[in-house]
Amino acid sequence: DIQMTQSPSFLSASVGDRVTLSCKASQNINKYLAWYQQKLGEAPKLLIYNANSLQTGIPSRFSGSGSGTDFTLTISSLQPEDVATYFCLQHNSWRTFGGGTKLELK
């Protein structure tokens, strides 16, 4: 089984900050990685697919990078509406989620 490890588990940042979230796979998953945002009480929303492709309608301040085992989600300038939990998902071998990063405003 492929394990996905997200870090940090919790992050506090200020409006306007550049925020970087990490997701590491226990083995090579090529670029088969997606990032989701989930706000309290809402369904998850796809932000990034194929590691670095921005989903339609998602603001350009969100970007993804990486391949193989190490991946990053970057928010270039944090906005108040970005407060949420962020999950990564690998779909190279079945599908496994990371444990999530909860992002709040400082």
Place this chain on the structure above:
Amino acid sequence: EVQLQESGPGLVKPSQSLSLTCSVTGYSITSNYWGWIRKFPGNKMEWMGYISYSGSTSYNPSLKSRISITRDTSKNQFFLQLNSVTTEDTATYYCARSGVRRVGDYWGQGVMVTVSS
């Protein structure tokens, strides 16, 4: 617009079966892939399985003996059945659409299911 809506009982007794329906509007389930995902208390998420545009299925190996996903194309619905549930199956259950590259591009709002006697 693609919309998905889960429905089903919010309370299931241990050892019984959990049955949920995902009703899809705005898109035919005879295209793409349609899956079930759950989120446990404490935030861990698990992709349970999916049914394809052709009706073929693929299941999480950890659930393979207990899970079944079926569909009714005439109603544009697909279904989850999870057998022999325990309290560890207590979770919020989501249905979602996937493409070949865009996994989980549309989700339902989720339904909370508690397994308790």
